[in-house]
Amino acid sequence: MKDKMSRRKFFAAVGAGGVAAAAAVVAxxxxxxxxxxxxxxxxxxxxxxxxxxxxxxxxxTKV
Amino acid sequence: MARMKFLCDAERCIECNGCVTACKNEHEVPWGVNRRRVVTLNDGLPGEKSISVACMHCSDAPCMAVCPVDCFYKTSEGVVLHDKDLCIGCGYCFYACPFGAPQFPQDGAFGMRGKMDKCTFCAGGPEADNSPGEFKKYGRNRLSEGKLPACAEMCSTKALLGGDADVVADIYRNRVLKRGKGAEVWGWGTAYGKPEKGATPPAGAKS
Known part of the structure; x- marks a missing residue:
């Protein structure tokens, strides 16, 4: 169970990082x-x- | 929209180099770079002619065509300018230009010449008008101040004309019509009066 939670956190962190990188590129x-x-x-x-x-x-100039 | 042009009246140019000096002073051009110069044909011979030459701001500019980094651009008034931040100093524009307008601050091979420098028709560059950055790279932006190039304005005999091409062409056409041909061109009539119609010309008068 503990491992499962950790994996979820990991994917959440990856997702958030990806969004942040995309936002930085756009900015x-x-x-x-x-x-x-x-x-x-x-x-x-x-x-x-x-x-x-x-x-x-x-x-x-006309002189 | 006005089209900017230079025109040098070879009959009036006295090779004083005032235009060259005015340009160097106005833009604080470094040593070794002459954005404008006076060329004399048949120097020392009877009938020699001088003409002031700089960038002619061509309609189909060869410098623009050959630049590998596409650093040239043309303003809506037909002034050919370039971006020194993009220039790589390759010298292609120098070889392509029939007037020898592009100048380089240093001697040397590819990459050693420094950024290209040329006449801007006193219109500055791609930086903000009259900013210190623009002045440092391209010189003064007189056009945005409601003035014309310093060389043309400074010309003592008004041989070098600059400004709206329509106006410049009109001024030159009127001059040609007024001064006539032969001795009249160099001022016989002004000095000795124009001969009346039917009268015999004075002894020694040239035609």
Whole structure:
């Protein structure tokens, strides 16, 4: 009887460990995806704007 | 969407290297790396021409095509940039580029050259805009500040044009129409006045 209980505990522990490992993998994947998303967003960045500075530059080239 | 382009007007370039200096200063580029340089054709001969060369941000960039780790990407404005965290310094891009734009901080064989460095059209890199990390790896991000590349803005004769390709093309077309041909290109008309229609040109005038 004692042995049976021990075996149950063992399987329970294995099961819990497996769930925890799966959760860690999923969480890690999520953070990698998050990093990739952040980098992608940075790549989009704020680019060219027809600002007053740029307009003034275009004017100076017409001399 | 604006398409970013450089254009160098060889008739105006006086080989002052102001663009090269502006670039090195703006981005604190290390010794041995020149993101931009001035090339002179027929140096010392009559009719020599100079042109300022850097990355041309090609539409179908060969550097992007040959990179084995796919570290290049193109922004929505057509600026070709790369990720130094992915670059392995193999030098394929250097061999593929017809303008010699990719530069390496160190000499040596495969793996010894360091990360590739090139003109970014003053648009930084994949890091957050104007972050210290971006500045350290790629230099200043002037585009996000509402400015244009330092080389083009600094050019004293406005030979080097940079910005929206439509605007740049329009500026250049108007220049060509205005300056005409022959001696007019190098300023005869500005110096001595344009000849009136039907009048005989002054003695010594070149056509």
């Amino acid at each position: 890690n994947k999520g953070s990698e995806e998050h990093k990739a998303e952040a980098k992608k967003a940075a790549r989009q960045g704020q680019g060219y704007q027809l600002s007053e500075h740029v307009r003034r530059y275009y004017e100076t």
